[in-house]
Amino acid sequence: MTKLMEVTDRTFDAQVFKPDIPVLVSFRASWCAPCRDAEELLADLARTYAGRLKVVWVDVDQNSQTTFRHRVRRVPTLVLFANGQEVARWEGAVTREALAAALVPHLRLE
Numbered sequence: 001m002t003k004l005m006e007v008t009d010r011t012f013d014a015q016v017f018k019p020d021i022p023v024l025v026s027f028r029a030s031w032c033a034p035c036r037d038a039e040e041l042l043a044d045l046a047r048t049y050a051g052r053l054k055v056v057w058v059d060v061d062q063n064s065q066t067t068f069r070h071r072v073r074r075v076p077t078l079v080l081f082a083n084g085q086e087v088a089r090w091e092g093a094v095t096r097e098a099l100a101a102a103l104v105p106h107l108r109l110e
Helices: 012-016 033-048 064-069 096-106
Strands: 023-028 054-059 077-082 085-091
Touching: 012 023, 012 054, 023 033, 033 054, 033 096, 077 096, 085 096
Parallel strands: 023 054
Antiparallel strands: 023 077, 077 085
16 A cells, blocks of 8 residues: 655644645544555555655644644644645545546646
């Protein structure tokens, strides 16, 4: 399985706002079962869209500044950033189909 990059309060801006491809951020917690369930889906998306989408995660318990700044109220929360701006958000469980439908318009064609 593809290992996703963890970002922190210190590294969030550089890892999420600087890339020239969209970034999908998974806000999660170690105690959250649905967050663990989503790991395989997110790793699969990272593999499928490699080079066109970056997928990272934030531990909400360890990174309260970033969690607060991005108004994360529950886990899991997924936020898609493109060109440094939030363009989509999902709270709770989400299907691969729903994610892919929202992601594709923001991805560069190969």
